[in-house]
Amino acid sequence: MIYDIIVVGSGAAGLMIGSLVSDENVLILEKNSYPGKKLNITGKGRCNLTNAREIDNFIKEVFTNPKFLYSSLREFDNKDLIEYVENLGVMLKEERGQRIFPISDKARDITNAFYDKSKALYSFNSEVIDIKKNGDLFNVITKKDCYNSRYLILATGGLSYPLTGSTGDGYRFLKDFGHKIIPARPALVGLNSDFKYNNQLMGLSLKNVNVIIKNKNISEFGELLFTHYGFSGPTILRLSPFIDHGDMISIDLKPALDYKQLDDRLLREFDQNPNKDISKILEHLMPKSMIEFFIAKLQFSPNKKSNQISKEERKSIVNQLKNQDFKVDSRRNFNEAVITDGGVDIKEIDPKTMESKIVSNLYVVGELLDVAANTGGFNLQIAFSTAHKAFMSIRRRLIEGN
Numbered sequence: 534m535i536y537d538i539i540v541v542g543s544g545a546a547g548l549m550i551g552s553l554v555s556d557e558n559v560l561i562l563e564k565n566s567y568p569g570k571k572l573n574i575t576g577k578g579r580c581n582l583t584n585a586r587e588i589d590n591f592i593k594e595v596f597t598n599p600k601f602l603y604s605s606l607r608e609f610d611n612k613d614l615i616e617y618v619e620n621l622g623v624m625l626k627e628e629r630g631q632r633i634f635p636i637s638d639k640a641r642d643i644t645n646a647f648y649d650k651s652k653a654l655y656s657f658n659s660e661v662i663d664i665k666k667n668g669d670l671f672n673v674i675t676k677k678d679c680y681n682s683r684y685l686i687l688a689t690g691g692l693s694y695p696l697t698g699s700t701g702d703g704y705r706f707l708k709d710f711g712h713k714i715i716p717a718r719p720a721l722v723g724l725n726s727d728f729k730y731n732n733q734l735m736g737l738s739l740k741n742v743n744v745i746i747k748n749k750n751i752s753e754f755g756e757l758l759f760t761h762y763g764f765s766g767p768t769i770l771r772l773s774p775f776i777d778h779g780d781m782i783s784i785d786l787k788p789a790l791d792y793k794q795l796d797d798r799l800l801r802e803f804d805q806n807p808n809k810d811i812s813k814i815l816e817h818l819m820p821k822s823m824i825e826f827f828i829a830k831l832q833f834s835p836n837k838k839s840n841q842i843s844k845e846e847r848k849s850i851v852n853q854l855k856n857q858d859f860k861v862d863s864r865r866n867f868n869e870a871v872i873t874d875g876g877v878d879i880k881e882i883d884p885k886t887m888e889s890k891i892v893s894n895l896y897v898v899g900e901l902l903d904v905a906a907n908t909g910g911f912n913l914q915i916a917f918s919t920a921h922k923a924f925m926s927i928r929r930r931l932i933e934g935n
Contacts, residue, residue, distance in 0.1 A: 542688035543568035546899035546920035551651035564660035569644035580640030691873025691900035719870030726763035734759035743788035887923035
């Protein structure tokens with residue numbers, strides 16, 4: 534039997550394609566025993582489906598090759614996705630940061646809605662081990678069978694969360710077809726650091742801080758978490774794609790105050806509490822669990838009185854409040870990364886169709902592409918939009934062919 538389309542992978546992109554099928558003869562091959570294994574754990578099991586920002590602001594959250602997505606997002610944007618999913622019977626809600634979730638807070642409701650809508654044939658426990666092209670047909674070889682199709686869509690995902698089946702198979706197939714692969718790196722992930730006093734800070738969450746990559750002048754405002762390995766939290770995840778080994782990050786504990794304002798505040802604290810220990814004064818400026826670490830960096834005695842602090846020492850305190858510097862060893866690995874940064878070189882993919890420029894009738898979608906965005910629903914939207922673009926492009930060709 535010759536299928537019109539074979540899709541390899543039934544994550545977000547594969548599920549979208551399946552739900553669009555009407556008269557086409559489509560086979561979706563999935564190595565797992567059920568669809569959407571990774572989708573089911575996104576958003577901590579709640580599925581941050583997309584983001585409601587206006588499309589111009591949406592694109593600004595794409596940090597790798599945003600222009601490549603213009604065509605896909607114009608054809609099927611976040612508003613289209615929201616309407617599409619609600620028409621499938623899943624009601625959605627908007628939360629902080631314009632993030633969109635199912636009202637039920639259950640990612641499986643999204644997976645099930647797409648799967649139930651599908652008219653494609655699914656084959657589970659069907660790991661693809663090789664793909665060949667003979668003339669106009671693709672021969673897709675699994676451990677059990679060989680299938681043939683006129684069109685092939687690779688939707689295997691990247692390398693993040695490999696336990697869900699994202700083990701880089703798509704990169705291997707694309708390399709075999711002659712495609713260039715931009716080296717994959719974990720992104721939207723925590724950072725390793727070997728800073729001292731680690732145990733003192735482990736578990737501490739800092740809110741409303743500004744975190745800066747010093748040598749790159751890139752910053753994020755929000756929350757940071759100290760962990761047993763280094764750093765995590767929203768600011769760190771968003772900065773992680775720009776971090777390399779040896780980079781320095783700096784935490785501004787009081788971003789709302791400039792140096793002079795902070796110095797004036799310290800002076801007031803000292804004048805009002807001249808006999809108070811510096812450790813007690815600092816309780817008004819930072820979490821208690823950070824004070825011992827902070828004073829140790831200053832090389833002060835925690836019992837030093839306010840009226841014993843010199844002008845130069847006060848400036849040192851201000852500087853430390855504005856600049857808590859740490860060296861980064863590396864990013865955490867793919868087991869913890871939300872997404873993969875890297876993938877097939879987008880110069881080799883037609884953004885208007887998602888078709889390979891090297892192999893005719895081969896289409897690449899989702900995380901396999903060298904396109905990546907911040908947290909907040911942007912990456913799932915990319916998967917849905919590129920999948921929609923690929924399928925609709927093939928549908929038009931099938932109609933023209935008939």
